[in-house]
Amino acid sequence: MADAPNSDEIWKFVESKKQKYFDLSDEIWATPELNFEEYRSSAVQPAALEVEGFDVQRGVAGLPTAIMATAGSEGPIIAFLGEFDALPDHSQEAGIAEHAPTTQGAPGHACGHNLLGVGSIQAAVALKDYLEKEGLPGRVRYYGCPAEEGGSGKGYMARAGLFDDVDAAITWHPSSFVGVGNPITLSCNEINFNFVGKSSHAASSPHLGRSALDAVELMNVGVNYMREHMPSRARIHYAVTDTGGHAPNVVQARATVRYVVRGGDPVELKSLVARVMKIAEAAAMMTETSVSHRVLTGEASMLGNETLEHALFGQIERLGPPQFSEEDRAFAQKIQETFSTADVKAAYANVGLKPKVDVSLADELVPPRNTTPTMVGSTDVGNVSWIVPTVEMRGATHAIGTPGHSWQITAQGKSPAAHKGMEHAAKAMACTGLELIQDGELRRRVQEEHRRLLEETPFLDPIPDDAFPDLPAHRAK
């Protein structure tokens, strides 16, 4: 962008330290760890923050890999949210356009969270640098949030009150496109149902046995009939995580099925979960087994904030799209050849842009609420968004159309394009943070919108009071 206002001090702060964060992101890429087990990925972050003068608290909200770091002692608090967990079975060599796991079956950064956490640190540090240089009041906080992928790390951090004093929260996600994320996600609970029956010889004394596996099967049948009578945006998925053993001639005395229930908002979710619970109890009654359940996670749908989304978009517009090189585009094109044009078209449709088939990396900007996507997932950023006004940016870090949670994302996670997309996101986020600190009127409007939305729909935390995080120590059931 020849005519972009490069004089912007914050951009310069981001640029001056960028190599450090490219290296940190690559380091986290190289140690992919699953939810709540991100020991190494979490341990490398405090050093990067402490050297910048942040006061770092480790293990916050009872989560060993969660971090909260603050710089500054007075003024509004701007939060940057980071993630750093990887996905199972997505190990992949970097920088090549063919499926080649580095370690078969090992985790990999197939959602780009190596970039997500570090990009947020990069934004937090640049904003801190600027406030320090100008002697402006304002507090910058980085939240290192574990277990986004099926752990609700932020949900448990929110429930512990860690966001209560924050004025606004800013985050981003690696993406095919650059712009403002659409605050439309589903509320979600992940629940284990444990059935207990009575073991017996399946041939000589079947009448004395009561099968927990039968109960799981009947529960699944019941829920599958329920599907027809749910709101169309609701989703339910299940996996049988314990079949009760591998011996058909033994009546299975125990079995566990894990459900993921998703609804449009926390209220709708609650009613769907109540129906699924009823079906579980009915299945237990039919089979003369007993059932107990444990809620593992709860993710709230996103509560958007249009004022904040437009402020972020203004900063993204000032930057323009990231400046990718010919080599960046050529590699992205090779990656695109590994999936179909349907993937590319779906990616464009998802953000409401007109599809282009000859563009491999983002060259245009996605304005706030450009479309209403119908196929959406869930994120624990939602839990934060009900506590404080929250905005999520999309940063263009991979080839357009790259499927989510794919080996292709792992393959692109250390590429120069990924680094550029992360740096770009850090600049836009840091500038939005500064705008919020400097512009009291903007802050007031953002908070007013948040208050109004909460008045219309009070927050219902999808994490029940008695739920506890699914830390490795609690994993058995």
Ligand SMILES: [Zn+2]
């Ligand atoms: Zn993700």
